[in-house]
Amino acid sequence: MLARISPQTLRILALLAVVLAVLLFFSTQVPNYLNGRLFNRISSSVAIMALIACGQTLVILTRNIDLSIGSIVGFVAFATGSLITNNPELGPVLLVSYSIILGACFGVVNGLLVAFLRIPSIIVTLATMALFRSSLVEYSDAKSITTGNLPEWLISFPNYKVLTFGTLQLRAGFLVAVLVVIAVHIALTHLRPARKLYAVGSNPEAAEMAGINTKLVVLSAFACAGALAGLAGFMFLARFGTITVVAGLGIELKSVAASVVGGVNIFGGSGTVIGALLGAILVDLIDMSLVRWALVSEFWREAVLGTLILLSVAADAILMRRLIALRVAREKTTKENAP
Amino acid sequence: MKDQPVLQLENISKHFGMTIALADMSITLHPGEVHAIVGENGAGKSTMIKVMTGIYQPSAGTILIGGKPQVISGPQAARDAGIAAIYQEPMVFPDLDVTENIFISDTSAGLLMRPAAQRRRAIELIERIGINLDPDRIASGLTLAEQQVVEIARALSQDVRILIMDEPTASLSAHEAAQLRKIAKTLAAQGVAVVYISHRLEEIFEIADRVTVIRDGAHISTKPIASVTADSMISEMVGREVGNYFAKAPGTVTDEVILQVQNLSLAGVFKDITFDLHKGEILCMAGLVGARRTDVALALFGVTPTATGEVTYKGKPARFRSPREAIDAGVAYVSEDRRKLGLAMPMSIRSNISLVTLDAFLSRFGLLNREKETAVAHSYRERLNIRTQDVDSEVGMLSGGNQQKVMLAKWLNMEPDLLIFDEPTRGIDIGAKAEVHDLIREFAAAGGAVLVISSDLPEVLALGDRILVMREGQQMGILDTSEATQERVMILATGQTALREAV
Numbered sequence: 030m031l032a033r034i035s036p037q038t039l040r041i042l043a044l045l046a047v048v049l050a051v052l053l054f055f056s057t058q059v060p061n062y063l064n065g066r067l068f069n070r071i072s073s074s075v076a077i078m079a080l081i082a083c084g085q086t087l088v089i090l091t092r093n094i095d096l097s098i099g100s101i102v103g104f105v106a107f108a109t110g111s112l113i114t115n116n117p118e119l120g121p122v123l124l125v126s127y128s129i130i131l132g133a134c135f136g137v138v139n140g141l142l143v144a145f146l147r148i149p150s151i152i153v154t155l156a157t158m159a160l161f162r163s164s165l166v167e168y169s170d171a172k173s174i175t176t177g178n179l180p181e182w183l184i185s186f187p188n189y190k191v192l193t194f195g196t197l198q199l200r201a202g203f204l205v206a207v208l209v210v211i212a213v214h215i216a217l218t219h220l221r222p223a224r225k226l227y228a229v230g231s232n233p234e235a236a237e238m239a240g241i242n243t244k245l246v247v248l249s250a251f252a253c254a255g256a257l258a259g260l261a262g263f264m265f266l267a268r269f270g271t272i273t274v275v276a277g278l279g280i281e282l283k284s285v286a287a288s289v290v291g292g293v294n295i296f297g298g299s300g301t302v303i304g305a306l307l308g309a310i311l312v313d314l315i316d317m318s319l320v321r322w323a324l325v326s327e328f329w330r331e332a333v334l335g336t337l338i339l340l341s342v343a344a345d346a347i348l349m350r351r352l353i354a355l356r357v358a359r360e361k362t363t364k365e366n367a368p
Numbered sequence: 369m370k371d372q373p374v375l376q377l378e379n380i381s382k383h384f385g386m387t388i389a390l391a392d393m394s395i396t397l398h399p400g401e402v403h404a405i406v407g408e409n410g411a412g413k414s415t416m417i418k419v420m421t422g423i424y425q426p427s428a429g430t431i432l433i434g435g436k437p438q439v440i441s442g443p444q445a446a447r448d449a450g451i452a453a454i455y456q457e458p459m460v461f462p463d464l465d466v467t468e469n470i471f472i473s474d475t476s477a478g479l480l481m482r483p484a485a486q487r488r489r490a491i492e493l494i495e496r497i498g499i500n501l502d503p504d505r506i507a508s509g510l511t512l513a514e515q516q517v518v519e520i521a522r523a524l525s526q527d528v529r530i531l532i533m534d535e536p537t538a539s540l541s542a543h544e545a546a547q548l549r550k551i552a553k554t555l556a557a558q559g560v561a562v563v564y565i566s567h568r569l570e571e572i573f574e575i576a577d578r579v580t581v582i583r584d585g586a587h588i589s590t591k592p593i594a595s596v597t598a599d600s601m602i603s604e605m606v607g608r609e610v611g612n613y614f615a616k617a618p619g620t621v622t623d624e625v626i627l628q629v630q631n632l633s634l635a636g637v638f639k640d641i642t643f644d645l646h647k648g649e650i651l652c653m654a655g656l657v658g659a660r661r662t663d664v665a666l667a668l669f670g671v672t673p674t675a676t677g678e679v680t681y682k683g684k685p686a687r688f689r690s691p692r693e694a695i696d697a698g699v700a701y702v703s704e705d706r707r708k709l710g711l712a713m714p715m716s717i718r719s720n721i722s723l724v725t726l727d728a729f730l731s732r733f734g735l736l737n738r739e740k741e742t743a744v745a746h747s748y749r750e751r752l753n754i755r756t757q758d759v760d761s762e763v764g765m766l767s768g769g770n771q772q773k774v775m776l777a778k779w780l781n782m783e784p785d786l787l788i789f790d791e792p793t794r795g796i797d798i799g800a801k802a803e804v805h806d807l808i809r810e811f812a813a814a815g816g817a818v819l820v821i822s823s824d825l826p827e828v829l830a831l832g833d834r835i836l837v838m839r840e841g842q843q844m845g846i847l848d849t850s851e852a853t854q855e856r857v858m859i860l861a862t863g864q865t866a867l868r869e870a871v
Contacts, residue, residue: 036506221474221481228461228472235459239473239522240444298463 036352037301040292043348044307047341048314055318062321065196071313072203075306076187077102077264078313079206081280082287082305083213084257089288091250092230092297093143093150096281098258100161101135103277105262107165110174110272117180124183128263129256135161136255140248158281166274176270187268202264209260210306217302226250230297286334287312290341312337372435374399374529374561375420375451380429382415382585389415390585393429397530397561402552404564404576404593408605409657409823412585413565417532420563421453422446447473450529452522456538456658458515462508466490469507470521493521496558497551513544520551531555532563537571538658549575567656569598569862583607598864599855606825606854619833619849620648620813627786627817629668632677637663638841641677645786650808650818652832654825655861659838661821662704665788668819669701670694682785695724700784702775704791704821706768710775713764717756718745720763721777748777753803769800776807787811790821805831825854839863 056062081098088095109128113119135157142153176184187202217223228236229246236243266272285295291308293300315337319330375397382390390412397403407413418424419431422440430437433449440446460469467483467490490503499517507515516536523531533552537545545568553575556562566572572579572593579596581588581604588604627645632638638660645651653661667675670688679686681697688694691701703709711720722729722741729744731737745759752773756766763774772792779787792808793801808831812818822828828835835852837844837860844860858864 219481221479224464224468224472224481227464227468231461231463232459235461236472238443238459240442240447241473294463298461 037292037299037304039348039352041301041304041307043344044291044304044311048307048311051311051314051318055322058324059318059321062318065194065198067317068197069200071310071317072200073187073268074317075310075313076200076202076206077261077268078280078283078287078309079210079306080257080261080264081284082291082309083210083302084254084261085281085284086288086291086293086300086302086305087213087226087250087257088150088254089285089293089295090226090230090297090300091247092233093247093250094154094285094295095136095139095251095254096151096154097135097139097158097161098154098254098284099277099280099282100158100165101132101255101258101277102262102265102280103272103275104135104161104165104168105132105259106265106269106276107169107174107272107274109263110179110266111169113180113183114174114178117178121182121186125260125263128259130259132259132262133252133256136252136258137248139255140251143251144244144247154281162274162278169274171274173274174266174270174272179266179270183267184270187264202268206264207306209257210302213257213302222246222249227298230294231299283312284309286338290338295342371398371400373397373432374434376432376435377416377419378430378432380416380419380426380431382419382424383427388585390419390426393582393585393587395580395587395590397563399529399559399561400556401577402556402562402564402575404566404572404579405582406566406569406572406579406601406605407582408825411582411605413582414534415585416582417453417534417563417565420446420451420530420532422451447526450527451532452519452526452528452530453532453534454516454519454523454536456535458512458519460507460510460515460518463506465504465506466494466501466510466518467503469518470503470525472522474525489525490521493524496524496554497521498554499547499551511544513540513548516540516548517551520555524555528560530561530563532565534565535567535657536564537566537568545571567658567862569601569864573598581605598859598862602855602858602862602864606858619650620809621646621833622648622815626682627668627819628678628680630678630680632664632667632675632679634663634667634672634675638667638838641838641843643836643843643846645817645819647785647815647817648812649833650812650820650831652828652835653819653821653838654828654835654857655823655838655844657823658840659861660841661838662790663841664838665701665790665819665821668694669699669788695782698783698785699788700724700779700782700786701788702779702790702792704794706771706775711763711771711778714762716760717749717754717763717766717774718742718759720774721745721748721759721781724778725782744781745777748781752777752807767796767800769796769803772796772800772804773807776804780811784816786817786819788819788821791823792820793822793824793827801827825857828857829854837861 052063081102085095085098105128108131109124112127113124139154139157142148143150187200189201190198191201191204192199225241225246228241229243233243265276287309288300288305289295290311291304293305312334316330316334319325319333325333373396377393377395380390380393393416405413415424419426422442422445431440438449440449461472467487470490470493471486487503494501494503497517497520501514501517507518510518536548540548549571552562552564564576576593578590578592579601580590581601583605624647625644626647630642632641641664643651655661666672668679670690670693673689686697688697707713718741721744729737729741742759749759754770754773756770763771789808792804808818808820820831829849829852832849834849835847835857837847837857839861847856
C-alpha cells in the first residue's frame, strides 16, 4: 500500500501529519492556543517566507543555493518603498512589476556568475549577499522608508480580509502567496522546461549529454528565484511599512531551512514547492509556538528549531531508504511469482 | 553494402597535446548492421566514440553523415543527427521516473507536458525494445540493465539512426547481457546502425555483422564476421612486436613465500583467486577492463573486508579489516587513480611523501619535524629522479610520470614488504615508464614482493616473473613469463580458451 504512493506525496502527507502533531502538542501545553489569532499571525508571516522558500527551492533543485535572497528582499523592499514614496500616484500593477523585475535582475547577476564563470553558488551568493546589502546601505543614504509616506492601498493590502470565519481570517497576503506557490507547483509539474531543472540537479553530466543547456537552466533558476524574492520584497514592504537597511536580514537561512524541512533534497534533483510551503509553515509554527511555551526559554528556541531541521532531514533519509528497500523487495517477490 | 552509409569517418585524427589518440581513423557504418569494434585498452575506442558524439572535435579529418560532410559541434548536434551512445555506466536521472527520463531531451512537443501521452509513448518504446519495464518507476531503483534500457528508449524516442553501445554488457549478468544483445539485434533489424564495443569476443561472434579492429588509435581492418576467427582478431589487436621497447630483466625470485592467497572471493565481484607471491618476485595481474583485478587488490589491502577465502601473509593467517591494518603489516597499495585515491594534488611533494608515515616525522612535542621531512623528500627526489626545482612544488603541477614517482616515494617510504601497484605507468610517457619499471625491479631485487596490475601487455610481459590472467572476476590461469606471449595472455583474458582447444 505504502509503496504505491509516490515519495513526494508521501513527504507532503508526512509534513501535514507533523504540522497536526505540533498543533496538538502545543494545544495541550499552552492555554488558549488554538484560535484564530494563531492562524492569522502565522499566515501573515508565512505569506512572505513561502515566496522566498519557493524561490530558494528552484535554486536548490539545480544543486545550487542562493544565500543572497535575503539581501534581494531587503533591497527590493526599500527600492519599491522609495519609488512609491517619490511617485505616490503609481498603481499596484506597475509597482509589483517593478519589484519583480528588480528582483529578477539581482537573480540574473547570481545566475551569470554561477553558470558561466563556474564559481560555486555558495561562494557567489555569499559574496553577492554582502554586495547587495552594501549597495542597499549606499542607496538608502542612511534613510528609512516609513509607513506614513506609503499610500493607503499598499499598507492595507496584506491584511485585507478575503474571507472571515469567526476570528479566523483569510488575508489577501497569504492568499496571494499560496496562489503563487500553487502556480509555481503547476509549472514545475507540467511545463517541459521545468523538468530540466530536475534533470540538471539530478545528474548534471547526464543532462549535458542529453543535450540540455545546463547553464541556461541554472541561470533561469536564479532569475526566477530573484523574481520571487522581488515579489516577497513587495509583500515585505506592504506588511511592515517601515523599511531600514537591515530588512530581510537572516531570511536566506530560514528559507533554506524551510525548503529542507519541506523535503527538498539539498543535493538537488528532488523536491516540491508545496513541500517548501509546508516547511515554511512548520518552521514558523514551531517558532511562534515556542514563544508562548513557558517551558522553553527564549535562548533555547533556536536550538529547538535546529534540532527540528536535523530530525526532519534524518527522518526523510531513513524513510526514503526504507521505501526503496520495500520496493525492491516487492519487485523481487513479483518477479519470483511470475513464471 | 549497396545502401548509402549513414556515417563515415574519414582520416580522423585527434591529439591531446603530445599524445595521439586517433591517427587517420576511417570507418563506415551502414544502416541495419551491427558493427563491432574491438581493440586493446587504450586503442582509441573511447576517443572515437567521443568524436562521433560530438564531445571531442577531431584535430583533422572529415565526418560524413548520410554522405554529406558535417561538423558535429556538440552532444546536441550529434543527437539532432540521430547519433546516440549508451555506456557501461548509464546516464540516467536518478530522481526522475522512467517516462520522464526517456523524454527529458524531447523538445519537439511544445511547452506543456502531456504525461498521459508521454506514458503511452514510453510503453510503446519499451515494447519495441522487447522488455518489461514499468514506466512509473523512479530511476534510482532500477538495475544497471534497466537503466540501459531507459537510455536506449531515450535514443529511440529521438529517431536514432546510429546507436553506439560502449561495453554495454561489462557490468551485466549473463542473462541481462543476452537480453541486451537481443535488443541490439532487434534495433539493427529495424534499420538502426548499431556500433557495438565489447571485450567479450563470443558476444561479437553472436551478433556482429562486421568487425573493425583498431590499435594504437589507427584502423587495422574491417571484415565481415564470417571471415574472422578469434585468433585472427586477437593477433590483429595485439599486433606489435613484443619487447620492442621494454627489455626483460632477469628475475630475482627467492623461495620464500610472503603471500599465499587461497580461494579469495567476493560475492558478485570475483571468485576463487589463488596464488603465491615470493620474496623478490614481481607477479603481474593482466586482464581487460572489468576483469576485477583492482577489486582483488583492494580486498588484499583491507578495503573490502567482507571477502572470503584464506590469505596467509608472512606465514600467518592475515585478514586485514582496514587499510591501516594492512599498512601496519607492511603492505602498500599504490592506486591507479592518482587524482582520486593517490595524491593530495594541492599539497607539496614533501607533504605528500610523508603522508602515510607521518608518525615517523613527529618531534618530541608532537610537532612535525619539517627538516626531516624535507631531507627524506630530497633523498627520494634524487633516488627516483623526480624532476622538479624543489620538494615544495605543488604535486598537481607535475607531469604524470613525476606524480607517479611521488606516489611511489610515498609508499616506499613506509618500507613495505609487499607492494601492490595498480597500473603503474598509465598515462605517463615512455621514458618515465622505463624508470618506473626500474624502480619496481629495484624494489624486488632488494627482497620486496610486488603485485602489479597492468592493462599494458608489453609491460606485463617485460615486468612480470609470472602473469596471473583474470577475466570477469575469474582467475583464468597463471603463466610463467618464459611461456607467455601477448597472444596467450589475450586468449585467456578474452575467454577464448575453449575455442582455442577446439581448433
